Amino acid sequence: MLKLPKSTCLGLGAALGLAFLFAGCAKKETQLHATIDTSMGQIVVRLLDKDAPKTVENFIGLADGTRLLDEGEDPANAKPFYDGLTFHRVIPDFMIQGGDPAGNGSGGPGYTFEDETYTEGEPLTGKIGDEARAEYVFEQWVVPHLREHRGQSPVEFIANLFGEMQQAQGFDPMYDVTVEEVAAALGKEEPLEGRGELINSVDYGTLCMANAGPNTNGSQFFIVTKEGGTPWLNGKHTVFGVVLSGMDVAEAISQVPTQGPDMPVEPVVINSIRVNEVKVKVEKTTDEPSEA
Structure with missing residues (x-):
């Protein structure tokens, strides 16, 4: 028998009436929708702010221009970053890429930020030991260091290690090295968090960040137009949205005549x-347990 709280101020009939009323209603939730208005039509995307909060915050801030304001500057001075830019790279049955102020794939907003591709894992410690761990340490710590120094590390330990890897044409020289040794050589004080679970895969119709390697996100993004998605990009690009309408527009853009790259x-x-x-309606589940 259904038990009602003694403190209820509703009569049994009123309570049952309300229960019946709300049982037939769909729940509502607030979503963030981005309308990308292009010269070939509109694409509407749901932004995945719970999965990729930093990426979505950056995208919104660029879209309305507030991301590039100086601290304390009047929001009225904001200039929407993306207005007037182009889809500078389009490939049929793959993706369309835009958001570059340089218009050729080399530009950005003047800063970079980290990926949101995996949940947090356990800190890595001890001997690196295998290819998967070696590749991860290399991507997360060594690559940014080498990029900063144009491929020529001023740190003897890293320079020698990278030279051995080039000779071996692989990650083998890193296997006997410890995470702590790499951290000390690069002056890293915070531990390197291992990879947890993949947050989202790079599927058909997803909105993803383009980058130049791990943790180099800026302003460029792409929409996947390949049926079946691009699983080889999973974990390499932050997925921060999914197209709700306008995939026909995205596919049409991917098919336009191209030149050069x-x-x-x-x-x-x-x-x-x-x-x-x-605010959108969300279907209420019908298999919720009931109390007898």
Whole structure:
């Protein structure tokens, strides 16, 4: 028998009436939707702010221009970053890429930030030992260091290790090295968190960050137009949205005539990107346990 709290101020009939009323209603939740208005039509994307909060925050801040304001500057001075940029790289049955102020794939907002591809794992310690761990340590710590120094490390330990890896054409020289040795050589004080679970896969219709390697996100993004997605990119690019409508527009953009490095002959312009909060109905599950 259904038991009602003694403190309820509703009569049994009223309570049952309300229960019946709400049982037939769908729940509502607030979502962030981005409308990408292009010279070929509109693409509407749901932003995955719970899965990739930093990436979504950056995208919104660039879209409305507030991300590039100086501290304390009047928001009225904000200039939407993406307005007037283009989809500079399009490949049929693969993806369309945009958001570069340089228009050729080399530009960005003037800063970079980290990936949001895996949940946090346990800190890595001890001997590196195998290829998977070696590749991870190399990508997360060594690559940014080498990029900063244009491939020529001033740190003897790292320079020698990288030279051995080049000779071996693989990660084998890292197997007997410890994570602590690499950390000490690079002056890392915080532990390196291992990979947890993959947050989202790079599927058909997903909105993802483009990058130049691990943790080099800026302003460039791409939408996947390949049926079945691109599993070889899983974990390498942050997935921060999914297309709700306008995939026909994205696919049409991917098919335009190109020249040079997959650049459209006629520019495909991003007129604007605007983000809004939208309340949407979510289907209520019918298999919730009931109390007898």
